[in-house]
Every structure is written in structure tokens, then in C-alpha cells.
Amino acid sequence: MRDFLRARRSIRRFKAEPVPDSVIQDLLATATFAPSAHNRQPWRFAVVATPTARQRLGAALTAKMRADMRAEGAPADEIETRVSRSLCRIDEAPALILLSRDVTDVRVDTPEEAVMGAQSVALASLQLLLAAHAAGLGANWICWPLYAQTETRLALDLPDTWEPQGMVVIGHPDEEPKEKTLKPLEALTVYR
């Protein structure tokens, strides 16, 4: 288990081979075993299964990205390079799952509880990444929907109470991730 946990990596390139829905269902079921604040289980999943949904999501995210980058004064060629590179991630993902927080699934409506809800969804996301790893699949969390929460919700026709947090792409790995350097534990930890 220790080695398994240490071997998980973000996978961004996938073989064209599809991931059967039965596998996706199993991974999502495992994700729901994650801990959550007050056991509220505020995570919600949208499996972006149809080409139309994928296209709508891509269009919404890229429109918002273009608008944001234009507002920041980015040059047009830089905007288009970034847009097409980002869109590839959606187009090429064998499976694509949007993770949201249901804003009404909190014990009380306070900023702290909202953070705990988002933390809970993040734990479900990690559990999803680990479940994919356990199934011999690769996966990667993409934060893009966080920058376009309303647009994402509208594009996928999700309930008003769903607050998109991120999306996870999953597929059969087609890359060996580069070795990563970890910050030394001593620099991250204090004993008091």
C-alpha cells in the first residue's frame, strides 16, 4: 500500500482505448468512500459521456478563458495557443468527470463549512485518482472549471446548487511521467 501510494502520478497522455462505463462507475463508487465533513458527502459527479456534452463544456471553458485572458491584456496568439492546448485535454481524454460540491450539502451555511465542503470534494478527487491508479489507469486533476463555475454548470445543464470544483480525466496511460522532486519533509514539518 505504501509503495502503491507513492507510485501514483498525474497522467496527461492516454491511449485511444476507451474506459468502459462499468469501470467509471466502480471508480466513482470508490471515490464516495472518502471522508467528508460531518459525513455530508457533498461531492457530485458529472460523467461527460456524450460528444455533445464534451463539445459544450469545451466551448464554455474556452470562451471564458479567452475573455479572462483578453481582460488581462494577453496577446491574441498567446490566447489561442493556450486555448487549443487546453481544449486538447478535453478532446483527447478517454473519460472525463466533472467534480462539484453541492452548496446546500453543509451542516450550516458558513464560510468555514463551505471550505470543508470543498476539502471533502478534494478528498473524493484524490480517492478517484487512487482508484484509477489501482485499476491500472492513469488520471489527472484539471482545475479549469474552477475558473468558469457558472459557465460549466450551464454547459452541462447541472443543478443550480452544484458548484464545479475541477475535472478528472482518466484513461489508459500513454506516457511515463518524468521523475518529480519532492520538497524535503524537514522543510515541511515542525515538531512543537
Ligand SMILES: Cc1cc2nc3c(=O)[nH]c(=O)nc-3n(C[C@H](O)[C@H](O)[C@H](O)COP(=O)(O)O)c2cc1C
Ligand atoms: C488542486 C489541483 C489542481 C490541479 N490542476 C491541474 C491542471 O489544471 N492541469 C494539470 O495538468 N494538472 C493539474 N494538477 C496536477 C498537478 O500538476 C500534479 O498533481 C503535480 O504536478 C504533482 O504531480 P503528480 O500528480 O504526478 O504527483 C492539479 C492538481 C491539484 C491537486
